[in-house]
Amino acid sequence: MAKQSAAPLLSVQNLATSFSRRGQSNVRVVDDVSFEVAEGEVVAIVGESGSGKSMTALSVIGLLKRGGNVVSGSIAFQGENLTKLSAKERRRHHGKDMAMIFQEPMSSLNPMMRIKAQLAEAVAIHQRSLSKKDIYHEVLRLLELVDIPDPKAVAERFPHQLSGGMRQRIVIAFAIAHRPKLLIADEPTTALDVTVQANILDLIHKLHTENQTGVIFITHDLNVVAEMADRVLVMYAGRIVEESSVYNLFDDPKHPYTIGLMEAMPTLDELEATLASIPGTAPDLANLPEGCPFHPRCPKARAECKSDMPPLRELRQGHSVRCLFPGKEEENLGDTN
Numbered sequence: 076m077a078k079q080s081a082a083p084l085l086s087v088q089n090l091a092t093s094f095s096r097r098g099q100s101n102v103r104v105v106d107d108v109s110f111e112v113a114e115g116e117v118v119a120i121v122g123e124s125g126s127g128k129s130m131t132a133l134s135v136i137g138l139l140k141r142g143g144n145v146v147s148g149s150i151a152f153q154g155e156n157l158t159k160l161s162a163k164e165r166r167r168h169h170g171k172d173m174a175m176i177f178q179e180p181m182s183s184l185n186p187m188m189r190i191k192a193q194l195a196e197a198v199a200i201h202q203r204s205l206s207k208k209d210i211y212h213e214v215l216r217l218l219e220l221v222d223i224p225d226p227k228a229v230a231e232r233f234p235h236q237l238s239g240g241m242r243q244r245i246v247i248a249f250a251i252a253h254r255p256k257l258l259i260a261d262e263p264t265t266a267l268d269v270t271v272q273a274n275i276l277d278l279i280h281k282l283h284t285e286n287q288t289g290v291i292f293i294t295h296d297l298n299v300v301a302e303m304a305d306r307v308l309v310m311y312a313g314r315i316v317e318e319s320s321v322y323n324l325f326d327d328p329k330h331p332y333t334i335g336l337m338e339a340m341p342t343l344d345e346l347e348a349t350l351a352s353i354p355g356t357a358p359d360l361a362n363l364p365e366g367c368p369f370h371p372r373c374p375k376a377r378a379e380c381k382s383d384m385p386p387l388r389e390l391r392q393g394h395s396v397r398c399l400f401p402g403k404e405e406e407n408l409g410d411t412n
């Protein structure tokens with residue numbers, strides 16, 4: 076659980092990120108996104124593919140690809156506004172204060188270097204006084220920490236000689252070596268088989284609880300959210316449409332999109348069956364409909380939803396929703412607006 080402290084570890088306010096695409100004007104992929112992460116807190120970001128989860132994370136860590144720009148808003152890390160820093164100053168935080176784990180571990184590993192050389196570099200950055208021998212021992216200790224069998228043998232290998240699960244453990248070993256205050260995990264288990272997934276989630280949990288690391292956990296799997304997170308941001312079309320503690324979100328979801336995601340969650344006996352999904356498709360961000368971007372798919376949409384973008388409103392402490400008619404159908408029956 077999160078340790079409450081005066082200033083949040085991360086405070087994102089009114090973030091907007093755009094991409095310029097050839098032949099198109101700038102497309103807003105993240106819009107009006109605000110949230111905080113406290114020290115030791117796990118905040119999950121959920122939503123369908125293309126909802127802006129990764130772009131939010133990449134904006135925070137400063138790793139947007141060419142063409143992507145934070146166009147407004149602020150990102151304060153331990154009180155320092157990162158959007159005001161130069162690219163060089165920004166790199167100071169990478170790896171050291173913030174680390175990111177991606178879905179595909181190869182994107183974080185150097186294919187040309189043995190594991191021991193890569194990890195040794197990471198260790199040496201933070202513990203400059205260590206001798207070569209001590210660095211090697213630290214590398215083996217890190218590999219043990221992430222449950223790598225036979226660390227000495229694995230240290231000698233190149234990334235392509237390891238399985239996907241082993242590679243993801245190595246990436247987590249990197250994150251531990253850097254001792255980041257904020258860890259961003261973007262679908263870290265999606266590419267792995269189910270038993271390995273559980274081990275990787277345990278490792279991230281261990282890293283977070285032992286070091287009070289703040290975590291942003293990106294996933295489209297609500298079962299993982301229930302297991303890992305303190306708080307949840309639900310994103311749709313680049314915006315937060317619901318923010319809540321995990322308990323309240325599962326107990327009483329308010330946005331029709333969140334309710335749809337919950338209904339599409341497989342139960343244990345349905346795991347083998349075809350999964351239900353929300354009717355319709357995610358909107359094209361370059362051609363968003365007027366009003367609430369979810370209205371074409373919303374079972375509760377009324378005339379107002381087609382003209383007005385709903386503001387994110389706090390319904391009760393810590394539970395906000397961007398919907399004019401939040402809650403289940405029966406909650407709005409007496410509503411004549």
Ligand SMILES: Nc1ncnc2c1ncn2[C@@H]1O[C@H](COP(=O)(O)OP(=O)(O)OP(=O)(O)O)[C@@H](O)[C@H]1O
Pocket residue numbers: 094095096104122123124125126127128129130131140142295360
């Ligand atoms: N390099 C890029 N150039 C232009 N647009 C991009 C680029 N990368 C992503 N986008 C667009 O940004 C929007 C948000 O994408 P993002 O990757 O944040 O979604 P996501 O919610 O993380 O989805 P997923 O679960 O599939 O990773 C999408 O419409 C996507 O097409």
